[in-house]
Amino acid sequence: MRSLVAYRMLVHDRAPTAGAVLGVVAILFLVGQQLSTLFGLFTYMSVLVDHSDADVWICGKFTDNANSTGQLPVRYVDRLSGLADIAWAEPVITTAGETRRKDGKAEGVVVIGLPAPRLTGGPWAFERGSVDTLLDYDGVTVDSRDLELFGDPELGDVLEVNKKRVRVNAVTKRITSFGGTLVFTNRTKAREISNLPPDRCSYILVKLKRGADVDAAVAKMRAVLPRAEVFPKDVLSRLTRAYYLINTGIGFSFGFTTLMSSLVGIVIITLTMYTSILNREKDFAVLRALGGRKKDIFVIVLCQAVIIGAVGIFLGFLLLALFLNGTRDSNLASFVPLWFPFVHAAFTLALCLLGSLFAIRHATRVEPATAFR
Amino acid sequence: MAKSILTLKGISRDFYDAKVRQRVLKNIDLEFYAGELAIVAGPSGSGKTTLLSIMGLILKPSEGRIYIKGEDVSDLAEDREATLRRRNFGFVFQTPTEIPALTILENILVANAVQGTRVPPALRDKAQSLLASFGLSEYAHVKPKVLSTGEKQRVAIARALINDPVLLLCDEPTSALDAENSALVLDTLKGVSRDDDRGVVLVTHDPRVYPYGDRVITLEHGAVVHDWRREVAA
Ligand SMILES: Nc1ncnc2c1ncn2[C@@H]1O[C@H](COP(=O)(O)OP(=O)(O)OP(=O)(O)O)[C@@H](O)[C@H]1O
Ligand SMILES: [Mg+2]
Numbered sequence: 152m153r154s155l156v157a158y159r160m161l162v163h164d165r166a167p168t169a170g171a172v173l174g175v176v177a178i179l180f181l182v183g184q185q186l187s188t189l190f191g192l193f194t195y196m197s198v199l200v201d202h203s204d205a206d207v208w209i210c211g212k213f214t215d216n217a218n219s220t221g222q223l224p225v226r227y228v229d230r231l232s233g234l235a236d237i238a239w240a241e242p243v244i245t246t247a248g249e250t251r252r253k254d255g256k257a258e259g260v261v262v263i264g265l266p267a268p269r270l271t272g273g274p275w276a277f278e279r280g281s282v283d284t285l286l287d288y289d290g291v292t293v294d295s296r297d298l299e300l301f302g303d304p305e306l307g308d309v310l311e312v313n314k315k316r317v318r319v320n321a322v323t324k325r326i327t328s329f330g331g332t333l334v335f336t337n338r339t340k341a342r343e344i345s346n347l348p349p350d351r352c353s354y355i356l357v358k359l360k361r362g363a364d365v366d367a368a369v370a371k372m373r374a375v376l377p378r379a380e381v382f383p384k385d386v387l388s389r390l391t392r393a394y395y396l397i398n399t400g401i402g403f404s405f406g407f408t409t410l411m412s413s414l415v416g417i418v419i420i421t422l423t424m425y426t427s428i429l430n431r432e433k434d435f436a437v438l439r440a441l442g443g444r445k446k447d448i449f450v451i452v453l454c455q456a457v458i459i460g461a462v463g464i465f466l467g468f469l470l471l472a473l474f475l476n477g478t479r480d481s482n483l484a485s486f487v488p489l490w491f492p493f494v495h496a497a498f499t500l501a502l503c504l505l506g507s508l509f510a511i512r513h514a515t516r517v518e519p520a521t522a523f524r
Numbered sequence: 525m526a527k528s529i530l531t532l533k534g535i536s537r538d539f540y541d542a543k544v545r546q547r548v549l550k551n552i553d554l555e556f557y558a559g560e561l562a563i564v565a566g567p568s569g570s571g572k573t574t575l576l577s578i579m580g581l582i583l584k585p586s587e588g589r590i591y592i593k594g595e596d597v598s599d600l601a602e603d604r605e606a607t608l609r610r611r612n613f614g615f616v617f618q619t620p621t622e623i624p625a626l627t628i629l630e631n632i633l634v635a636n637a638v639q640g641t642r643v644p645p646a647l648r649d650k651a652q653s654l655l656a657s658f659g660l661s662e663y664a665h666v667k668p669k670v671l672s673t674g675e676k677q678r679v680a681i682a683r684a685l686i687n688d689p690v691l692l693l694c695d696e697p698t699s700a701l702d703a704e705n706s707a708l709v710l711d712t713l714k715g716v717s718r719d720d721d722r723g724v725v726l727v728t729h730d731p732r733v734y735p736y737g738d739r740v741i742t743l744e745h746g747a748v749v750h751d752w753r754r755e756v757a758a
Binding site for chain 1: 573576577580582583602603606607609610611615617618621623624625626630633634635637638639640641642643683687695
């Protein structure tokens with residue numbers, strides 16, 4: 152019957168209950184929104200690495216993130232071809248470029264030049280056109296989210312990048328990078344746009360043979376290419392995220408807002424639950440006098456915290472789902488990994504219980520003798 | 525000879541008011557019996573409520589021992605005390621103390637199920653019939669705020685009876701009531717005390733209540749100054 156008493160008390164004191172639920176919703180929604188944006192930005196940061204069909208990335212010496220890889224001699228590919236575990240190795244070119252709209256507005260872009268004919272490391276989702284259209288000498292892709300930057304081109308329209316002619320052959324679907332506006336093309340065109348010497352490339356993508364041991368292969372590659380950095384794909388992805396997290400202050404900023412949202416939520420929960428218990432001291436004294444033990448009072452208030460937590464978490468997720476759904480097509484980064492809702496629910500419930508500590512402490516300390524006063 | 529229910533031996537209680545010790549109860553020896561309505565009378569501040577709280581294991585005495593049916597219950601752990609309270613005592617307080625969030629029926633049931641036990645259908649029936657015996661059946665599923673103070677006090681008596689207590693401890697249960705409701709509540713308590721396994725202790729400072737008592741114990745300055753018992757025809 153203790154849970155019934157808990158529930159009845161919550162329903163009876165609607166205002167403080169609603170206040171405490173609001174605290175839980177605040178934590179769930181604000182922290183959830185912050186973190187889904189951060190996870191979204193994470194996917195932007197390492198987008199090229201995560202979607203490349205390669206197992207290993209080889210970059211210039213001292214590279215610490217996938218968006219600035221330095222330069223490598225193309226002939227490194229030959230050194231690799233001697234290694235048994237390698238299925239293929241392809242040099243890729245990236246270069247900064249500038250495009251100019253018809254109205255004259257300039258826009259910085261990142262051009263990725265993919266090796267024909269495999270076009271590996273290239274775009275993976277299309278709204279119009281396909282990856283093969285990049286085999287055309289001047290074919291490029293632009294992203295659906297960036298169309299306006301390019302003056303809303305149609306397929307087949309001609310643009311300029313670094314004063315070189317390119318033709319929009321395909322529109323990619325929501326491929327956004329933290330490093331800049333992505334334009335994919337073939338390597339020949341990219342070399343023309345860049346001023347990279349013909350024997351240089353930006354990074355080399357390596358695919359291992361099926362069943363090959365990544366660590367062993369990486370060790371061998373490091374041995375033959377001492378003046379390059381050799382990263383397994385997942386390592387480079389992590390490094391890239393860590394690089395931005397630390398160097399741009401994003402980590403601090405998101406960490407701080409998350410902490411603040413949690414604190415505000417806990418304070419709301421603590422204050423509302425505590426004042427509500429203060430107003431109900433007499434009820435708890437009577438329950439004690441009637442034969443309730445401290446642990447029974449504890450169970451009642453704990454039940455209240457759990458109910459408040461559960462309702463708040465439900466409403467918070469509802470709100471978060473509505474928000475994420477409403478901003479799906481906007482430029483707001485968001486990504487929710489499968490594990491996140493569970494961990495976040497547990498986190499929020501833990502904070503809710505933390506917020507109820509004062510209320511629990513006070514309620515269990517009410518003296519039964521005060522029922523007679 | 526009536527059965528002894530509760531025995532107090534050498535009970536004293538001190539309160540500290542700004543570090544000054546105040547002895548509120550002084551060396552009290554009393555015995556309470558089944559089938560009896562005992563009145564504890566005395567002026568305000570004489571220690572009546574304190575005595576009642578100690579009898580109900582709600583407050584610890586500073587000195588002395590308490591026995592329930594001969595068993596020493598003076599030095600029990602808190603949880604054990606709570607369980608004994610639930611099993612042996614029914615409480616009726618000066619002002620109504622129904623929990624406003626619960627219905628009348630739930631208020632009665634909670635006195636049994638406060639330790640987290642399930643409410644069996646038989647208990648529900650018992651609560652209903654208690655309400656019926658006080659003419660309160662129609663209120664079973666409403667919240668206490670709908671009831672008058674007199675009705676609430678009768679609900680409190682029903683709540684106090686749900687566990688078949690051996691002793692009903694009532695602290696000025698009629699002080700908030702008008703004469704008519706007061707008489708109704710006192711008659712009810714008198715009826716409750718007419719049970720070979722149960723006694724009633726009623727604290728009051730209202731002389732109009734005395735006639736209901738089989739026994740009147742008078743406290744003054746924390747000491748028993750008078751203990752009068754009505755002669756029973758053999
Ligand atoms: N918790 C407490 N702390 C300090 N003093 C207390 C406490 N409870 C009671 N007292 C003091 O003990 C004395 C007796 O109080 P008690 O409530 O038992 O008297 P009472 O006979 O019930 O009076 P009343 O008729 O006014 O209810 C009073 O002087 C009171 O101030
Ligand atoms: Mg009193």
